Amino acid sequence: MEDDNKTTYKYKDYYKVLEVEYDASDEKIRLNYRKLALKWHPDKHKCNDAATTKFQEINEAYSVLSDPDKRLDYDLNGNYEINNYTLPEYLARFKGMILTCNGLGMSQDSVWSEQLTEFNKLTDK
The missing domain is CATH 1.10.287.110 (DnaJ domain)
Incomplete structure (x- = not known):
């Protein structure tokens, strides 16, 4: 539609x-x-x-x-049915909107992205 x-x-x-x-x-x-x-x-x-x-x-x-x-x-x-996502799924799904914030000039290689990567490593164990 x-x-x-x-x-x-x-x-x-x-x-x-x-x-x-x-x-x-x-x-x-x-x-x-x-x-x-x-x-x-x-x-x-x-x-x-x-x-x-x-x-x-x-x-x-x-x-x-x-x-x-x-x-x-x-x-x-x-x-988006947010209730259907676990926290790691939610962060992965919406990280482009949450972390990069292009309107704020934050880049993909920001400290926030590094922290998300570390978080994902911890939750994958």
Whole structure:
């Protein structure tokens, strides 16, 4: 649906659908898409509606995340259900908005980004 040139996305966490990090590179998104599309392709799961639905969801996620304009729009305007995120997921998902604060002139290599990296290392153990 279109509304004032902004797309409203029915909430799906496309990054989770493609099993990639929120700051994944285009290459990582493409590789995971191919892996998942092959795994869930309807030809491999004949007469399985759940697999077909999963395959369609994967294609939908890739169509948004593989297009730089759609991905930016999704990242900025997606419907975020914050209660569905753990703290590390929340920080990873929104670090671009929280930490870089381009309007404030903070860069990606700021002290805050270093602290988030350290936090992620601690929580991954």
